[in-house]
Amino acid sequence: MISIYSKYPRHFLAVDCIIFGYDIAEKELKLLLIKRSFEPAQGKWSLAGGFVQEHESIDDAASRVLCSLTGLSEVYMEQLYTYGDVSRDPGARVISTAYYSLIGIHEIDRGVQQNNGAHWRSINNLPDLIFDHKYMVEKALCELVENVKIRPIGFELLPEKFTLVQLQNLYEAIYQKSIDKRNFRKKLLSMNLLEKLDEKERETSRKGAFYYRFNRERYDEFMRNGFFNLSVS
Amino acid sequence: MISIYSKYPRHFLAVDCIIFGYDIAEKELKLLLIKRSFEPAQGKWSLAGGFVQEHESIDDAASRVLCSLTGLSEVYMEQLYTYGDVSRDPGARVISTAYYSLIGIHEIDRGVQQNNGAHWRSINNLPDLIFDHKYMVEKALCELVENVKIRPIGFELLPEKFTLVQLQNLYEAIYQKSIDKRNFRKKLLSMNLLEKLDEKERETSRKGAFYYRFNRERYDEFMRNGFFNLSVS
DNA sequence: CCAAAAGTGTTTTCTCTACACCCATGT
DNA sequence: ACATGGGTGTAGAGAAAACACTTTTGG
Numbered sequence: 463m464i465s466i467y468s469k470y471p472r473h474f475l476a477v478d479c480i481i482f483g484y485d486i487a488e489k490e491l492k493l494l495l496i497k498r499s500f501e502p503a504q505g506k507w508s509l510a511g512g513f514v515q516e517h518e519s520i521d522d523a524a525s526r527v528l529c530s531l532t533g534l535s536e537v538y539m540e541q542l543y544t545y546g547d548v549s550r551d552p553g554a555r556v557i558s559t560a561y562y563s564l565i566g567i568h569e570i571d572r573g574v575q576q577n578n579g580a581h582w583r584s585i586n587n588l589p590d591l592i593f594d595h596k597y598m599v600e601k602a603l604c605e606l607v608e609n610v611k612i613r614p615i616g617f618e619l620l621p622e623k624f625t626l627v628q629l630q631n632l633y634e635a636i637y638q639k640s641i642d643k644r645n646f647r648k649k650l651l652s653m654n655l656l657e658k659l660d661e662k663e664r665e666t667s668r669k670g671a672f673y674y675r676f677n678r679e680r681y682d683e684f685m686r687n688g689f690f691n692l693s694v695s
Numbered sequence: 696m697i698s699i700y701s702k703y704p705r706h707f708l709a710v711d712c713i714i715f716g717y718d719i720a721e722k723e724l725k726l727l728l729i730k731r732s733f734e735p736a737q738g739k740w741s742l743a744g745g746f747v748q749e750h751e752s753i754d755d756a757a758s759r760v761l762c763s764l765t766g767l768s769e770v771y772m773e774q775l776y777t778y779g780d781v782s783r784d785p786g787a788r789v790i791s792t793a794y795y796s797l798i799g800i801h802e803i804d805r806g807v808q809q810n811n812g813a814h815w816r817s818i819n820n821l822p823d824l825i826f827d828h829k830y831m832v833e834k835a836l837c838e839l840v841e842n843v844k845i846r847p848i849g850f851e852l853l854p855e856k857f858t859l860v861q862l863q864n865l866y867e868a869i870y871q872k873s874i875d876k877r878n879f880r881k882k883l884l885s886m887n888l889l890e891k892l893d894e895k896e897r898e899t900s901r902k903g904a905f906y907y908r909f910n911r912e913r914y915d916e917f918m919r920n921g922f923f924n925l926s927v928s
Numbered sequence: 929c930c931a932a933a934a935g936t937g938t939t940t941t942c943t944c945t946a947c948a949c950c951c952a953t954g955t
Numbered sequence: 956a957c958a959t960g961g962g963t964g965t966a967g968a969g970a971a972a973a974c975a976c977t978t979t980t981g982g
Binding site for chain 4: 929930931932933934935936937938939940941942943944945946947948949950951952953955
Binding site: 881904905 | 931934936
């Protein structure tokens with residue numbers, strides 16, 4: 463069958479993963495970056511990437527790369543954009559499809575992570591990245607901001623139980639601006655996606671803040687049926 | 696240099712173009728489709744596509760495909776998504792990046808178009824398409840609707856001079872719902888992108904409707920600086 | 929003079945925004 | 956008792972939505 467198209471050229475095809483995590487204590491959005499262990503650009507900071515194999519969909523390739531670095535599967539991941547300039551990789555002509563994913567920063571397997579030379583870096587203090595990875599990150603951040611406004615994906619970055627203060631801090635870290643506490647709570651609670659638990663978080667205040675978790679069924683409903691609007695002051 | 700990556704497989708890489716046009720008389724959004732002239736799936740309806748060449752960026756490949764079919768360059772075009780399932784093309788494993796573009800339906804070179812077996816088909820009455828092209832079209836339509844809400848790209852589908860009625864019909868065709876005439880005009884005119892001309896269009900009514908054109912400088916300003924919000928009742 | 933499409937403002941509703949004080953608790 | 960962060964409601968502004976009649980002119 464392949465002979466039909468055989469007059470056309472073939473290309474290296476890679477995937478790169480922009481992996482977002484959120485550090486509750488530091489209230490910072492972070493990226494999982496690696497020190498590149500091979501040429502070209504060995505020793506430089508880079509996104510997690512890999513080549514698409516012969517019998518593997520590009521989505522599967524992205525999942526594989528993510529899993530090899532974090533030990534996680536079944537995480538929120540979306541295709542971002544495909545970068546296809548002829549000279550974007552000095553090693554050869556490589557086309558790369560970028561994906562971004564949101565993971566709970568404390569869920570990841572630290573052993574696997576460190577074996578791969580992966581490190582969390584705050585998005586407010588990123589190192590220089592190889593090739594066009596900087597643009598990938600910029601675009602992913604824009605997408606994340608837009609996406610978070612209309613879909614309740616913020617939860618993907620938090621543990622199962624979280625307080626409203628933590629959730630608000632997360633949104634503030636993503637939007638890079640402060641949000642009115644009362645308006646935020648009003649809006650979030652009015653969506654009926656959150657369940658208040660009896661338990662309180664007691665590390666950061668004497669009074670303690672109630673934990674919430676989000677209702678997975680209604681959440682899935684949201685993700686399927688339609689979007690909502692979460693633009694806050 | 697290529698040897699660095701040489702242990703990795705290479706893939707066929709294609710682009711497919713979802714080409715939107717708007718028929719003022721029929722008030723319908725249309726797609727430019729071709730009857731495929733080669734195997735596999737010869738004679739079936741398909742999007743315009745082509746393979747990415749050795750020394751050509753994927754954006755350039757998409758522009759080339761579009762131009763070969765329409766004679767047009769410098770048109771509005773955006774990357775949509777990359778389709779990378781292993782078996783999406785029965786001829787071989789081909790990864791395809793889809794682009795969508797908006798063109799003025801009357802601007803295109805009819806000779807070039809017909810030589811390629813290209814035909815305009817209403818999006819309300821599309822034929823079956825090969826491979827995963829149906830999903831590409833669905834996604835492009837969603838993107839178009841979202842994009843049109845926040846960016847003044849509707850003009851790309853109209854001729855230089857157009858009436859407010861024509862513009863409203865276009866938006867109604869895209870949104871697939873009717874829009875309040877007064878609210879629509881209020882909103883559009885308040886953006887200060889339109890210039891009223893002295894000339895009237897007289898084909899469709901006795902009274903005649905004033906032509907407008909949009910101010911290219913302010914339009915470019917909009918496209919660069921920021922978005923606006925065009926959700927209408 | 930009449931049919932057919934173009935054009936034009938106001939009121940109501942709702943959503944977004946701004947804003948300040950009390951509560952619970954560990955020390 | 957007090958310091959610290961958690962939790963709560965209301966009023967005003969602005970945007971979106973609903974709505975109906977007059978104008979023009981070719982036949």
